[in-house]
Amino acid sequence: MKTTQEILETNKKQKEFYNNFKQNFFTKLWAKFRNGILNKTRKNIGVSNQTYDLHRVWFGDLKDKKVLDLGCFSGNALSMYLAENSKSYLGIDLSDVAISKLSDRLKPYPNAKAEAIDFLSDEFTERNFDLVYAYGVLHHFPSTDILINRLNEIMSDNASIISYDPLETSWPVKLVRILYRPFQSDADWEWPFTKETIQKYHNAFDVIERRGILGKSKWVFVVNFLPISEERKKKIGQKWHQQDWEKSAVSDYALYKCMHLTMLMKKK
Template sequence: MKTTSEILEINKKQKEFYNHIRQNRMTRIWAKIRNGVLNRVRKNIGIHDQVYDLHKVWFGDLSDKKVLDLGCFSGNNLSFYLAEHSKSYLGIDLSDKAISHLKEKIKKYPNAEARAVDFLSDEFSEADFDLIYAYGVLHHFPNVDVLIERLNEKLSPNGAIISYDPLQTSTPIWILRTLYRPFQSDAAWEWPFTRRTYRKFAASFRVIERHGLLGKSKWIVLLNMLPLSQPFKNRTGRNWHQQDWKKSAISDKDMFRCMHLTMWMQKQSR
């Protein structure tokens, strides 16, 4: 397992990667699949909207909350909502180029700030956050124990984490990722959740609510290749997605069949 100092060194390389986006051919192909085909599927069957709407519900009343937007790059889909509505907002990312763009976008919000800093570094001394929003971020840490300890240090006594991350617990996805990994430009900081990763989070925080996505509904990618009407494909995909959404909330077996996982977790009292 990587130590904190080893992860800090890896994160220097990660910073350079995201400042310049230097991907090899295989990583570009994977990104095209992920950001092209899968994103279209998620939009067509309503996953995007349902997740963002749910996250807003989980945020609750932000007017008295100190918020950390962790690994937000130049702003994710809800960064500006958080910046506008929270008592205080801090967006952090490794990439100073991305943060410079975010600073421009949020300067109209008096209680909002953006900073290029490593979450694990001593330089980042802020604490007592009521909410840590981590969209597509928690799987970037190779040592989940180090991450969990740091999250607990940074949360207020009743603080919450809202996350969204990829899973590699579905057999076909595990096979694809295993074949792709030797060619992956960003392999050093891409660690999709395993069963063990999830169980560590579940043991360390109170999981208030969770939902898996792209379980049965991931097969809509294959259905889209058939000569069927688009309304039928979208209707089928939405039905499959809702099955994933409901079943994964209560069944580990159904959750681990999914490609993505979103969670609302709360710090446990000690």
């Protein structure tokens, strides 16, 4: 189990990595797969739009909410929406290069600001956030216990967390990650959720709603090789995705087959 100080030291390397993106061949190859084939699949079957639409619903009325956009880099898909509609908005990331870009984007919003800072450091003193938006972030912390304690420290009563992270609970995905990890440039801060990780969040917070993504639908790339129309391929992918979406909300078995997980959690 890593200590907070050890994680802070690792985060210095993480900052340098994201400031310069010095990836080795294998990490670039994985990124190309993730940002190419997977993103194309998610777009074609409607995963991305459905996820963002759900997050907007989960945000609720933002006008009286103090929002933390955790690990937002130069801004994620909903950063500007949060900045425009919340009572106050703070976007933080380790990368000062990325935060500089985000600061420029936030200029139209007087209630919004961005800061390059480590979430776990003593320098981060902001408190009483009503909403923490953590898109693709929570899995960057090797100690779930330390992260959960920190989240509880900075959240107001009845505050919400909205997360989106990769899973390592599906055997094909786990096998690929095991083979890839020895060559991974960012292995020190990439910790996809396991069954144990998910259970820790269920124990620490009230999980109001959750959805798994790319379960059965991750195999839609195989369908692309079939001699059928593009429209038919798309409909199959959409059907499989909707099955993943609905079943993972209530079934651990269905959830553990998925590649990604998004959750709405409330502070207990």
